[in-house]
Amino acid sequence: MAITAAEPEAAATARSFGPAVALSCRECEERYDLGPRFACEFCFGPLEIAYDFGTVTRASIERGPKNIWRYADLLPVPADVASLPNMNPGLTPLVRADRLAAELGLRSVHVKDDSGNPTHSFKDRVVAIAVEAARTFGFRTLSCSSTGNLAGAVGAAAARAGFDSCVFIPAGLEEGKVVMAAVYGGKVVALDGHYDDVNRFCSELIGDSAGEDWGFVNVNLRPYYAEGSKTLAYEIAEQLGWRLPEQIVIPIASGSQLTKIDKGFRELIALGLVEDRPYKVFGAQATGCSPVARAWERGHDVIQPVKPDTIAKSLAIGNPADGPYVLDICARTGGAVAHVSDAEVVDAIKLLARTEGIFAETAGGVTTGVLRKLAAEGVLDPGAETVVLNTGDGLKTLNAVDSGVTATIKPSLDAFKDAGLL
Amino acid sequence: MAITAAEPEAAATARSFGPAVALSCRECEERYDLGPRFACEFCFGPLEIAYDFGTVTRASIERGPKNIWRYADLLPVPADVASLPNMNPGLTPLVRADRLAAELGLRSVHVKDDSGNPTHSFKDRVVAIAVEAARTFGFRTLSCSSTGNLAGAVGAAAARAGFDSCVFIPAGLEEGKVVMAAVYGGKVVALDGHYDDVNRFCSELIGDSAGEDWGFVNVNLRPYYAEGSKTLAYEIAEQLGWRLPEQIVIPIASGSQLTKIDKGFRELIALGLVEDRPYKVFGAQATGCSPVARAWERGHDVIQPVKPDTIAKSLAIGNPADGPYVLDICARTGGAVAHVSDAEVVDAIKLLARTEGIFAETAGGVTTGVLRKLAAEGVLDPGAETVVLNTGDGLKTLNAVDSGVTATIKPSLDAFKDAGLL
16 A cells, blocks of 8 residues: 555544444455555455444434434444534435426436535535544545535535645636635645546555645545445435335446445345335436446446546546446346436426426436436336436536526516516 | 405415414504515504414424424414425524634634525525415415525525516626526516615516516515524524524624524523523624614614625615614614624635635625624623524625635646645
8 A cells, every 4th residue: 555554544443433344345355454545455446344233223313413424323434423523414305306207207206406415515425424534544634536526525524624625626627616615725726637637646646755644535535435425325215214216316427426325225225224125226427428328338347438528527537437336236226327418418407497496516417317318218117216316506517507687677667567578 | 455366365274374373563563364465554564473373392393304394383384384395495504613613712603504405595494485375375476576595595496386486686696696596497587776676676566467466475475484584593492402592693684584583582482492591683784785783883773774885795785674673683682783894704704614614605704704803892702602694605606705726737746746735
């Protein structure tokens, strides 16, 4: 490991990570002590958290805080996590979307609207877990490579928890995302290139002395960070009345979120918290960055990297690390991976706004667009209970929609009537 | 009354408004049946909701939904309100702000962060109540005069609940607010003038046949609408562990929110839900629109209207209807009304972001700025438990802060080290 972190690692105790007991290689199952590691030393596979869950009941969860810490017994965090300074995301609305469902010819649709998180994207969930790991390991600076939402989530969480922060983004991101990353007072460094270049840069930095005492939430803290996405699965099931949805549409950037929602569903089944019944997972990409959907269409199990060209910048990862796992999950559950054009993304943002009053980021346009497409093609079962994720906020991608005032007039009744607006 | 609403009114039954029993004039106490009225026919005083509360306990509230409908027994809404299509706002975070408190030399500060609402301002609370009244009265179109946040809240709520909408804003609002108002598909009409001109226009429209079957949430539905702000008081008390704060800093636009939070606290005391102990209410304005603060400074009980000139556009009401009531409440509770300059607003936005990871709208900069000012001046008791409101979201007033990237560089370690960022 390039990380020199003997001192930080020494600070961690078993209790620092609650029910988590080890890191385990997703490929070869080699185990490691819980530390700031992310790749297997033997096969270079990604490391995941391994747990030894105690007794967890619906009642014990329902008694918990009204945020993700109600699921602390299922996460790599200390039992007293709710008392520590953290953004405390989660328990975002699961919106019953009857008007959207009617328009698409579906019986039951719910929108899991993660724009309700503190910095208005699902990234607050994953960062919240990474912050606890960074605290345990004694890191002083939080960092990340980001397509925008993560930078804001890291900036805010670092401020709340008292870390320094330095985040890396591709140049040319939406203004809302840049300001939201910078306003918390940390450093925001734009790199000339795509997200994949930013990611590569961070991997170099982490191997250099300059970055050795930094907690990169999505690199050396990634095993912890990624577990935050499981809370989406837990919340959806709890909010449906402790039931898994029959179909779920999830966006794909790196693919991590989709794999962790699947993991969360399987944990709930294994713990007896929900009935074991089939669910189908559908992955959604923008056509301009659809390496996983292309592999799916072609029946390949290897992802061919692409150079992203889409307005859905938060999903613009051309070389998605978890792509192969996504293909596995969609195949295993009987789902699919599909993509929609930028024009369809914009239409879908407006559809969701017009029918349900939810102003989604472009990523939410991708999932809603894929929902519409797969419903029209008959790939989705119209009678099955369906959940679609909105992972971000339209306010951060204002330029995607051309909405503006209907008219500007003088403030008089005559002017109003003359304007032909009635 | 100019409103012709015999048919809508007939649809209302006692149960449509839960514990509400009448409209009552705030000035002369004349009573009216619950209907789309807002001013007393005798003295032109504002009408308020009068209640006959049943038994309400902490336990009955805590068993309720995780939104404002947990307080349905204290609001003019039907008992089954949680099952109707509505934005379901509320239960936003009450953030323990230890780092902010330390920087201001205060013992205990909490930020009530209403940017967590569905359209990211407290306006979702008031609109949620107005929507239920509009539904009961049979209105088909929702409307409002707005400084921006309300337009978005009305647009979204109308979409969710299946109303048409047509909202009126002053020309020149922030882009985020305009797009957020328009994206839901309703009409957004900008009027050349200030908010007070927009408000005057809406009063004319409501007296005209063109607007007679419209529900103007903050005009003919105002008695219902305004009650939504009480939920801020309920939530703060519940989230503090069923206790009133000793000091609270509230922004003043029309002044309605401040009066309703005070009303909510008094109801909680009267119902035995919290201990009856003193609390001080502090009102906050921007210097560029500070008619209430000026009256306070001069010891006047009449508000002299002003022409607003401030970046805090959501508070830019030069002729605040509830100004005199605000003066009464701040005097009665031992509080004060104060104002801060636009530069102090921006500094306060950055202070709150840097210490707590909360990106506030300019209105939140006004309250945080006044908190800082009154703490420095010794007007606030540093040892008392203090709550400050953030009523909106920084993403909607991006231009107020000049935050941007720290540097743009090539994606290489050498470039990073050369940039002098370490």
